Amino acid sequence: MPQVGAPLSRRAALVLAAAGAAQLSLPRSVPARPAAAAPPAQDAPTGVRDTVVRLLAARARAIAGRDAAALSASAADGAEESDRDLLTRTAGLRFTEYTLKPTSFTEPAPGARELTVAAELGYRLEGVDDYPALLERQLLLTAEPDGWRVARETPSGAAAPWDLGTVRAVDGRHGLVLGLGEESELTALADLADRAVPVVEAVWGDWKPARLLLELPLTEQQFATRMDVPADAYQGIAAVTLAVGGAPVHTPADRIVVNPDAYRQLSDLGRRVVVTHEATHVATRADTKPWTPLWLSEGVADYTGYQGTGRTARQIAPELAKDVQAGRLPVDLPADAAFTAGAAGIAQAYEQAWLACDLIARRYGQDRLVALYRTVGQFGSGGLDRAMRAQLGVGVAEFTKSWVAEAARLRS
Structure with a gap:
């Protein structure tokens, strides 16, 4: 199922550190399909199909380019506020690629006012992604006097980080941290990533990309939504390493998603071990x-x-x-x-x-x-x-x- 990376495992280990214990999810490599344009639905007439393809492409360009006017032009009446909020929630992100491609929809009946479209969202973040991360989306289109427009876009699987709220981005020497919490907490996580990469390189040699991408949701429920799992599925698990959905099998895993509730229970040493542990899985994925x-x-x-x-x-x-x-x-x-x-x-x-x-x-x-x-x-x-x-x-x-x-x- 295309998403921003399936969890590479649901296994857990105890990290028993100086002043706290928590679990972390540890990955094994899984093949990921190459990035490719999803074929447009073949059950819809060419005219409608082409319209949908163009509409979604225009929406993607507007989001990537932070073009509020262009985004508004693709929005249905009443959707303008949510689209403005989307630009606010993604303001801290630097996209080098952002695409929306329809994967399936059914031909609307004559006179239909609504059309539901399944789509694939692909995005790359500057400095960390060599291949696009993929997510499943569902879009509701409504018929307006001047054509079809986007009334709503929602995740149909794993959520994007910005689906959870306004994303902060903190850069480190060896990592990028995305999160919804306080900047001080994100900065501390970036510092741990900076410490982890040299440790991993000392054991495994140089690895590419030697730049970690870490995500820190605000709550365990947000973590579960991000992963598209029940809230208790990863209870007590401090972090999960994901593989990018669009990357070839030889490409390293590219996201470490931290479970905030479990992570915050760890001692400083425990957090250090967790981040270095997960960085090791990123570095060794090509050989796993x-x-x-x-x-x-x-x-x-x-x-x-x-x-x-x-x-x-x-x-x-x-x-x-x-x-x-x-x-x-x-x-x-x-x-x-x-x-x-x-x-x-x-x-x-x-x-x-x-x-x-x-x-x-x-x-x-x-x-x-x-x-x-x-x-x-x-x-x-x-x-x-x-x-x-x-x-x-x-x-x-x-x-x-x-x-x-x-x-x-x-x-x-």
């Missing part, structure tokens, strides 16, 4: 494939997220440590199902994943961890054991034994 095991993709994100924090293994993996002390020692690397949101033992799964990746980095070198991640993606489905032998010199079974022994050290 459907067959990449979640213990590896989530583990490297936590490994990178905790770089330079000075936290010990027991502080990073407290739930796993409790299990080990109680005699519940893991015997296998966590399966993908263990990372499902709401699964029993999900905290332990993420901690086990971190421990595995930390062990690889300490025993074989951080460069081998990075090489393993990329090789797993290159070797295809079922290639994990071969990739581990190629990069680490040991297979899955032998590594698992070492990992279990490492977990046992948490007993003391």
Whole structure:
């Protein structure tokens, strides 16, 4: 479904930091279809179809160009105020592309006064988007004496940031933050992005774009509306990384959407880990494939997220440590199902994943961890054991034994 990016996962991990705990949603890569003009509806007569195409294109140009007069010219009677409000809500955004293309509508009956059009909104933001983000929209057109005009435009899936209210934009060295709250909070988030990018680059090398786009809605309900999910679907989850809907599969994910309620409960360290963790998913998306095991993709994100924090293994993996002390020692690397949101033992799964990746980095070198991640993606489905032998010199079974022994050290 074309939208501004499907959440790359609904999995969650516990971030246990100095003065707070919250969950964050962690992604895996999903293919995204290339950007393309949506075909106009074939069930409408050519004359009406062409009129709709021109009307939506004119509306898009007016919004992108901030042309109030042109936007008013495409608006139905009574819609002028809402369109002026739209220009206010998008005033802080710098669009390099903004399109509205009809995807489907039914031929209006003779004398019909209204026409409902499904459309695709594509937009790119200056300095961050190489490809357009895509959203599903629904437009109500009304017949006026001088032709069809736009009476209303609403999201039919995930909302655009400006659907939620007037968007503020704060630039950092390595990121752009969009939000509806206080500028001080947005600036603090931009500062965390600026700190996160060099940490990620130190592990993964230069990545493009090394400029993060973060969104901070004002409330959890706005977060849910932005994501087109029930309000409680991401309760307690601090952030979600999205993939741009119009980008090729090799293009990095491009949006981190922060859940304000959960994020505000985190300590300063917790927020730092969350942003760096999500930035890692952005940087590694090109190498993350459907067959990449979640213990590896989530583990490297936590490994990178905790770089330079000075936290010990027991502080990073407290739930796993409790299990080990109680005699519940893991015997296998966590399966993908263990990372499902709401699964029993999900905290332990993420901690086990971190421990595995930390062990690889300490025993074989951080460069081998990075090489393993990329090789797993290159070797295809079922290639994990071969990739581990190629990069680490040991297979899955032998590594698992070492990992279990490492977990046992948490007993003391």
